[in-house]
Amino acid sequence: NAGVTQTPKFQVLKTGQSMTLQCAQDMNHEYMSWYRQDPGMGLRLIHYSVGAGITDQGEVPNGYNVSRSTTEDFPLRLLSAAPSQTSVYFCASRQTGVGNSPLHFGNGTRLTVT
């Protein structure tokens, strides 16, 4: 059972470049989300989705776009990378309809913007 799969594991970008971080889950979870993790700041929610065709902003959405065309996939797009977006990015999914269902995390993408 693959769970939540993120690609790539590592990425280096130059300022102004664009890229897409991929996330896929095979658990039929309606809810998917993206977090960024920075030292001393824990995990901060970027964007989330409660189902295909539905997305919403988290606490740090600026500079990031998302779409949700299928239940399985939830890509995160950086249109013009900035050094402030250097971080570790985690995708996570959970079951909806059950309030205490836990989040299942991918193994992360470490992004460096120079």
Place this chain on the structure above:
Amino acid sequence: AQSVTQPDIHITVSEGASLELRCNYSYGATPYLFWYVQSPGQGLQLLLKYFSGDTLVQGIKGFEAEFKRSQSSFNLRKPSVHWSDAAEYFCAVGLMDSSYKLIFGSGTRLLVRP
């Protein structure tokens, strides 16, 4: 606004000693509560969760947590720490609305002395 506070950035304990990691939350109702652990270079793994019922919950790896409504706390404990417990620990609050969001604390890094 909802928030989660983990007041200890770092904690160092000797192997075999007991451990308590603190977590306080701010929320208008009793939320869903979670503890996660993150080993270096890995994603987050669920240790335990609480919503209702017995206020002392048992988790994996010998961890337990106690919910105290009067103190808005959900502290994590372990009677005897092993060197393999060295990791970062995150407390999270699950919102009781249709967003299904989880809000994370800033984490506590546990160091274990041999």
